[in-house]
Amino acid sequence: MLGFSFGSRRRADGWLAVVPHAGRIDLAHVRRAGGGRPEVRLLDSFRAEGDPGDALKRLASARKLGGFRCTTLLQPGQYHLSQFEAPAVAADERAAALRWRFKDMVDFPVDGASVGVLDIPSEGAANRQPMVYAVAASAAVVGATMRGFDDAGVPIAAIDIPELAQRNVAALFEEENRGLAFLALDDDGGLLTITYRGELYAARRMEVSATQLAGADEARREQLLERVMLELQRTLDNFDRQYSFISVAGMVVAATPEVPQLQPYLAENLYLPVRAMDLAAVCDFSAVPELREPARQAQCLAAIGAALRSQDAS
Numbered sequence: 001m002l003g004f005s006f007g008s009r010r011r012a013d014g015w016l017a018v019v020p021h022a023g024r025i026d027l028a029h030v031r032r033a034g035g036g037r038p039e040v041r042l043l044d045s046f047r048a049e050g051d052p053g054d055a056l057k058r059l060a061s062a063r064k065l066g067g068f069r070c071t072t073l074l075q076p077g078q079y080h081l082s083q084f085e086a087p088a089v090a091a092d093e094r095a096a097a098l099r100w101r102f103k104d105m106v107d108f109p110v111d112g113a114s115v116g117v118l119d120i121p122s123e124g125a126a127n128r129q130p131m132v133y134a135v136a137a138s139a140a141v142v143g144a145t146m147r148g149f150d151d152a153g154v155p156i157a158a159i160d161i162p163e164l165a166q167r168n169v170a171a172l173f174e175e176e177n178r179g180l181a182f183l184a185l186d187d188d189g190g191l192l193t194i195t196y197r198g199e200l201y202a203a204r205r206m207e208v209s210a211t212q213l214a215g216a217d218e219a220r221r222e223q224l225l226e227r228v229m230l231e232l233q234r235t236l237d238n239f240d241r242q243y244s245f246i247s248v249a250g251m252v253v254a255a256t257p258e259v260p261q262l263q264p265y266l267a268e269n270l271y272l273p274v275r276a277m278d279l280a281a282v283c284d285f286s287a288v289p290e291l292r293e294p295a296r297q298a299q300c301l302a303a304i305g306a307a308l309r310s311q312d313a314s
Contacts, residue, residue, distance in 0.1 A: 014041070016068035017165075017306035018056070018154060020075075022187070024048050025059060026300050029068065030307035038172070038308055040285040043300055056152040071158040072145065073306050076188060079137040079161055080106050081203065083120070086130040098134045108138035118164075121199055133200065135161055158309065163203040165305030166191055170252065171198040172282035172308075178249035181236065181272065183228075184301055185210035185255040185262070192232065194239055196246045204235050210255040213262065225265045232270060252277050256298035279304070 014031035029042035044063075048055035059065065080102060087097035095115040102110050118133040142159060149156040170182035170193055179196040190206030208224050216224060236248065251270065253263050254277040267274040277297060283304075285291040297304075 014039075014069075015158075015307045015309045016042070016065065016070045017303040017309075018059075018065065018070050018072050018149070018156075019303040019306060020048065020052055020056075020072070025052075025055060026303035027059075027063065028300060028303035028307040030304065032308070037282060037284045040279075040283055040288050040291060040304065040307075043285070043288045043291060043296075043304070045300070053148050053151060056148065056154065060152045060154045065154045068155070069157050070149070070154055071160055071306050071309055072149065072156060073165055073302060074137060074141065074145070074159060074161050076162065076205070078141045079135050081133060081135045081161065081163060083131055084134055086119070086132045094132065095134075098132075099136070101134070102136045106136060106138075108140065110136065112139040113137060114139065114142045114159075118200065120201055121197070133203075160306055160309065162191060162302055162305075163193060163200060165302050165308070166193045167195055167198075167200040167305070168308035169277075169279075169301060169305040170195045173252050173277075174198070175249045179243075179246040181232075181248055181251040182277075183232065183251060183253045183266075184298070185213070185228075185253075185259065186298075187211045187256075190228065192235060194235075194248060196243075201243060201246065202235065202239050204231070206231055210257055210259050213255070213259040214257045221261060225261065228262075229266060229269050232266070236270075236272070248272060250275065254294075254298040254301055256295065256301070258295050258298070277301075 014029060016029045019026045025046045025048045027042060027044045031039045031041055046059055084098055084101055087094055089097045094117045099110050099115050114137045116135050120131040120133060122128045122130055145159055146156060166182060166184055170180050174180045174195060179194055181194050183190060183192050187209055189209045192204045193200060194202040208228050213221055213224050250273040252275055255262055263274055263276045279291060279297045290296050
């Protein structure tokens with residue numbers, strides 16, 4: 001599992017994601033049982049004015065977060081994610097072997113940094129050099145994140161990254177033995193992931209944000225949509241060259257704030273079928289009726305994805 005896990009005693013079933021954003025904190029509790037659809041048991045957003053630590057303390061007390069196994073996400077800019085050839089060492093030695101590969105890529109000391117490694121399966125390409133994803137985060141960032149939760153009395157058991165949270169959601173929409181592209185746009189920009197059999201094969205950040213698209217006039221919006229489409233095409237073409245054994249069956253899109261023109265534009269200009277995200281098709285959220293609203297689904301996508309972390313992950 002890419003990301004950073006920490007020991008904790010067993011608590012309520014599933015994972016509770018506690019994901020800070022600018023001005024708010026999202027909570028999502030997801031329970032996965034057997035082969036059924038994941039059950040979203042709790043979803044809430046809280047205004048976080050002033051000191052984020054104080055807001056987290058109030059939230060921990062009000063929602064009794066001590067009874068959950070909690071995870072959170074690092075934010076873009078707090079970590080570095082790269083693909084590397086898999087080092088020819090034992091699995092438990094890979095993080096150490098890759099640590100120094102980050103030395104010239106990051107602006108923090110790699111000695112003491114947290115490093116996580118995730119396999120990129122290549123069973124469909126026997127002659128291909130095995131590849132891995134590796135993520136590095138500075139000791140200062142990981143330490144500050146853990147201290148913030150510890151000070152608030154929140155039992156943080158894992159720190160993950162948005163790419164894997166999105167991977168978790170995308171995997172629910174996959175067709176059997178087919179790849180899936182998933183594009184999410186928010187205030188900060190865009191994230192495109194390509195998954196296959198529940199594994200992350202590609203991740204790309206985009207500078208165009210949903211806020212830019214939603215606030216643009218018609219001419220400017222057309223320019224921005226074209227930029228998004230061209231980046232998608234380049235990424236998909238490159239992916240097809242790298243992973244010709246994977247057939248990408250379609251694309252799912254989500255945006256917050258809403259951009260009604262996004263899905264129709266991409267559907268008209270890409271060679272893949274493009275559909276808007278609808279979690280009702282893949283999740284049970286009878287306990288959280290507000291998730292019937294597409295805007296709410298998109299707003300809490302990161303928290304829901306983080307809470308979809310594997311039930312067996314430590």
